[in-house]
Amino acid sequence: MTKPPLTIHLAAPRGFCAGVDRAIKIVEMAIEKWGAPVYVRHEIVHNKYVVDDLRAKGAVFVEELDECPPDRPVIFSAHGVPKAVPAEAARRHMLFVDATCPLVSKVHIEAARHHENGLQMIMIGHAGHPETIGTMGQLPEGEVLLVETVEDVATVQVRDPARLAFVTQTTLSVDDTADIVAALKARFPAIVGPHKEDICYATTNRQEAVKAMAPRADAMLVVGAPNSSNSKRLVEVGARAGCRYAQLVQRAADIDWRALEGIRSLGITAGASAPEVLVNEVIDAFRDRFEVTVEPVVTAEENVEFKVPRVLREPA
Structure with missing residues (x-):
């Protein structure tokens, strides 16, 4: 049976940003340096696939410091923590690494x-x-x-x-x-703002790519987690930019195929904490059902890289 044609507009940039990349690297390097288990306060980034992968390597995810034993390293997530958290870790003489995005x-x-x-x-x-x-x-x-x-x-x-x-x-x-x-x-006319916009380059770039892609697509999928702020914003931006159907999916299994019946073009992007392997999984799911042509929609080039903390770069 002949598959119907489908053009996939693939947003670029998409997926991992430098802060997420660094945070994941921090957990992996900590396990390598100090052995498992390494404790992580809160999900290191908002993505189940990433969290499950790190858990399999030896990371233990907790919500509060008092769930961590005092003799094992603890890592603070990329989202940042209140000042009281590192202060409490220091008071308890814990070895901690801050993975807060710079x-x-x-x-x-x-x-x-x-x-x-x-x-x-x-x-x-x-x-x-x-x-x-x-x-x-x-x-x-x-x-x-x-x-x-x-x-x-x-x-x-x-x-x-x-x-x-x-x-x-x-x-x-x-x-x-x-x-x-x-x-x-x-x-408040006297209010003082930041010298430069606080919204990060990755969030801005991913939203701009969606704005460029959305008018060309009958529907749009954002690969990302339901608790990921930047992923949910991409769905909203796509809908506002003229795409009649925009859906957030964690993986290919979440695709609502009935809602996509009859489409001829599809936009795909991914939130900043979604790995490329999940984007490829979604594209492969469409290849099973359609004759797919992939067209990149490139609106920016990213080459930002953040160093991991010194404690992880020094020998054990």
Whole structure:
């Protein structure tokens, strides 16, 4: 039986960013250096395949420090942690390695600098997301106020409208964040923003690739985890950019084939914590059903690389 033709528009950049790559490498190098088990506080990155792979190599994932034995190394996830966490690890004389993405650490440093200058912070982010918890936890209680929407800006209660600064989560929708920043500046004209956008290069680049791809595709799949902020934003960006059907899938098994009946073109991308092996798995699933032509949609080239902490580069 002849397979129907399908053009797959494959977004580039997609998948792993430098911060995710570094975090995974940190866990692997820690296991190599100190042997298993190595404990990881929170999922190192938001992807089940990656977490399961590291677990098989000897990583043990926990939510809090008190679940870690004092004599084994512990790694903090790429999303960042509140200041109290490394302080507690040091108090307990634990060997710990911080895998926080350097671009998240940059936001932490910004927040601390504004606090030193006597400014109260407003953070644009998602309540309950580990990165938001980590950033807000850099400063004392009440010094960072969270806003998630333009509507939140209208009701946020600040100490002094003339002494304010804002930071953002690194994995937000670029367009939504621009609207919230505009609302903040309209309500608080004296508010101080970051020198350069806090939303990271990888989040921005992946959203731009989706915007370029979405109008060409009858449907779009984003390979990523349901708890991955940047992956969920890609689905929203695709829908807003004109793609009538956009779905988040963790793996090929999650594809809703009935929703894709009759399509002639498909956009595929992957969140920053999704490995390329899962993208290939999805493409292979379509090759089983369609005569596939893959067309890359390239909007940027990425060559960013972050060094792992010195403690892992030194001999044991």
